[in-house]
Amino acid sequence: MESTLRGAAHKYGKNVDTDVIIPGKYCNIVDPVELGKHALEGLDPEYTTKMKAGDILVADTNFGCGSSREVAPIAIKGSGTSAVIAKSFARIFYRNALNIGLPIFECPEAVDGISAGDQIELDPATGVIKNLSQGTQFKAAEFPPFMRALIEAGGLVPYVERRLAERA
Amino acid sequence: MGMTLTEKILARHAGLDRVEPGQIINANVDLVLANELSAAVAIGVMRGMKGASKVFDRNKIALVEDHFVPAKDAQSAKLAKLMKDFAAEQEITHFFDVGRGGIEHVVLPEEGLVAPGELIVGGDSHTCTYGALGAFATGMGSTDIAAAFVLGEVWLKVPASIKIVYDGTLQPMVFAKDLMLRTVGELGIDGATYRAIEYHGSTIDNLSITGRFTMANMAIEAGAKNGIFHADEKAVAFVKERTQRPFVVERSDADAVYERVVAIDASALEPQVACPHTPDNVHPISQVTRDDINVDQVFIGSCTNGYIDDLRIAAKILEGKRISPRVRVIVNPGSQKVWMQAATEGILTTLAAAGCAVNTPGCGACFGGHMGTLGDGERAISTTNRNYVGRMGSPKAEVYLASPATCAASALTGKITDPRVLELAGV
Numbered sequence: 001m002e003s004t005l006r007g008a009a010h011k012y013g014k015n016v017d018t019d020v021i022i023p024g025k026y027c028n029i030v031d032p033v034e035l036g037k038h039a040l041e042g043l044d045p046e047y048t049t050k051m052k053a054g055d056i057l058v059a060d061t062n063f064g065c066g067s068s069r070e071v072a073p074i075a076i077k078g079s080g081t082s083a084v085i086a087k088s089f090a091r092i093f094y095r096n097a098l099n100i101g102l103p104i105f106e107c108p109e110a111v112d113g114i115s116a117g118d119q120i121e122l123d124p125a126t127g128v129i130k131n132l133s134q135g136t137q138f139k140a141a142e143f144p145p146f147m148r149a150l151i152e153a154g155g156l157v158p159y160v161e162r163r164l165a166e167r168a
Numbered sequence: 169m170g171m172t173l174t175e176k177i178l179a180r181h182a183g184l185d186r187v188e189p190g191q192i193i194n195a196n197v198d199l200v201l202a203n204e205l206s207a208a209v210a211i212g213v214m215r216g217m218k219g220a221s222k223v224f225d226r227n228k229i230a231l232v233e234d235h236f237v238p239a240k241d242a243q244s245a246k247l248a249k250l251m252k253d254f255a256a257e258q259e260i261t262h263f264f265d266v267g268r269g270g271i272e273h274v275v276l277p278e279e280g281l282v283a284p285g286e287l288i289v290g291g292d293s294h295t296c297t298y299g300a301l302g303a304f305a306t307g308m309g310s311t312d313i314a315a316a317f318v319l320g321e322v323w324l325k326v327p328a329s330i331k332i333v334y335d336g337t338l339q340p341m342v343f344a345k346d347l348m349l350r351t352v353g354e355l356g357i358d359g360a361t362y363r364a365i366e367y368h369g370s371t372i373d374n375l376s377i378t379g380r381f382t383m384a385n386m387a388i389e390a391g392a393k394n395g396i397f398h399a400d401e402k403a404v405a406f407v408k409e410r411t412q413r414p415f416v417v418e419r420s421d422a423d424a425v426y427e428r429v430v431a432i433d434a435s436a437l438e439p440q441v442a443c444p445h446t447p448d449n450v451h452p453i454s455q456v457t458r459d460d461i462n463v464d465q466v467f468i469g470s471c472t473n474g475y476i477d478d479l480r481i482a483a484k485i486l487e488g489k490r491i492s493p494r495v496r497v498i499v500n501p502g503s504q505k506v507w508m509q510a511a512t513e514g515i516l517t518t519l520a521a522a523g524c525a526v527n528t529p530g531c532g533a534c535f536g537g538h539m540g541t542l543g544d545g546e547r548a549i550s551t552t553n554r555n556y557v558g559r560m561g562s563p564k565a566e567v568y569l570a571s572p573a574t575c576a577a578s579a580l581t582g583k584i585t586d587p588r589v590l591e592l593a594g595v
Contacts, residue, residue, distance in 0.1 A: 019536075019557065024536040024559070027535075028243045029243070061358060065357055066388075066554060088358070091362055092293060144325075150323075156312065157315075160319060164220060
């Protein structure tokens with residue numbers, strides 16, 4: 001589990017889809033850093049130049065809707081973005097983000113309580129979201145027990161390795 | 169308390185008597201699908217897994233080259249080769265290269281790889297297409313697909329179901345695509361997130377299998393985990409023509425629990441158009457055509473509408489005519505088999521004679537990959553499933569989604585056109 005994350009908030013609206021997170025023409029790229037150079041290009045071409053490593057994406061409902069492309073969360077992570085806070089996530093993006101280790105926080109109150117540029121501190125272990133600029137604090141929805149176990153085990157890959165070992 | 173079709177399939181594959189919405193299960197899969205993009209990442213993940221040298225069953229994996237093929241550049245060729253080499257190394261039975269396959273979701277059903285009651289996961293969000301035949305099918309990312317490759321099982325949260333009941337006879341020039349666009353418009357693009365959509369009603373009973381593919385395909389456009397039809401005689405006959413494999417036809421219980429029931433009057437429906445830039449921005453065509461909306465490109469194809477019935481409709485409208493000099497029309501038959509059938513019926517010649525560019529089967533322009541990418545300020549009307557900003561190329565382009573009939577009618581005039589107007593005019 002990651003330690004505390006800290007960065008400035010970049011705020012966007014609802015239904016940020018995978019086509020704007022990483023346009024189709026880049027989907028033949030596999031290198032995370034190269035993908036990261038195009039993160040959010042369809043939504044905000046300035047994003048990768050104005051953000052700093054560790055910064056945090058904040059968005060409204062249904063973040064990551066559309067395609068199953070795992071390069072969407074990989075591009076966000078590859079850009080140096082440390083986490084995404086949203087009111088809700090689309091289903092496949094949610095799974096993919098957990099699988100590739102992009103911290104995500106579901107918290108409508110935090111989204112409403114964060115303005116663009118606010119300094120945010122996140123604790124992935126507890127789900128606590130601190131808005132340092134406004135002196136407020138929020139708590140993200142807890143992961144269901146199965147998913148928490150999966151995250152604590154280090155993600156899906158170690159889980160699969162354990163299942164394989166059990167079968168051997 | 170009864171169970172829905174989706175719940176029954178999931179319970180059987182998890183070895184349980186019953187499951188409830190929200191429950192997390194470990195389910196065996198009947199088929200795992202990937203294309204060269206999702207496979208490239210999945211293969212990399214699998215290579216890094218300790219103890220994962222072999223796939224769980226070489227006969228239960230389908231690998232289809234379709235997104236960037238024929239390779240548009242060296243990088244795409246690299247990914248296509250990576251998957252081809254993996255297929256050879258793992259002795260994968262169902263590997264489809266260019267010229268022998270087409271778009272994954274068109275290919276798998278026509279090759280008999282999908283049957284009622286089966287559980288299929290795929291590294292593509294439109295894997296939900298197979299619900300047309302009464303299977304549970306859902307899209308996932310590459311790491312989940314890598315896990316399914318080696319384990320032959322996946323973890324799933326059982327979705328609650330939304331029942332949609334369509335009644336009435338469709339008017340001329342109104343099709344499955346119009347029904348589904350209306351549905352996405354009603355539900356909204358996150359209206360069915362984490363849910364199963366179950367299609368019911370007399371309109372559905374009369375719908376062709378390809379029309380059902382179109383509708384199941386776009387379940388994801390409302391955020392759904394899967395979209396599913398009951399396999400009737402028509403569906404069972406379609407599958408039995410293609411495979412000898414035994415399968416189980418399940419039905420939702422009469423007392424199954426639905427989170428929501430939505431009724432749609434199909435008889436009152438006119439052709440529908442999803443306007444930029446979301447698939448739920450759906451309007452009846454009579455409203456859209458109040459203004460002249462000129463188009464630069466018409467695209468007919470994709471896993472939504474690349475079936476033989478779709479090409480037949482387009483050819484019927486375009487036969488003996490020339491498309492507007494203002495537009496280019498790009499046609500991508502969904503699969504090699506669709507392409508050959510269309511060739512046999514003279515459809516390809518009809519389309520080419522009208523001025524359409526007929527491509528080799530594949531995803532092509534749908535996702536802005538190649539073979540019809542839009543430039544700044546261009547506008548397209550397309551039979552595909554998504555119209556997000558930048559979906560088909562430039563973020564400064566616009567995409568309207570409609571049926572093959574509406575797209576073909578628009579090709580003739582160079583602007584978004586109600587296909588019923590052509591019919592009235594005896595076109």
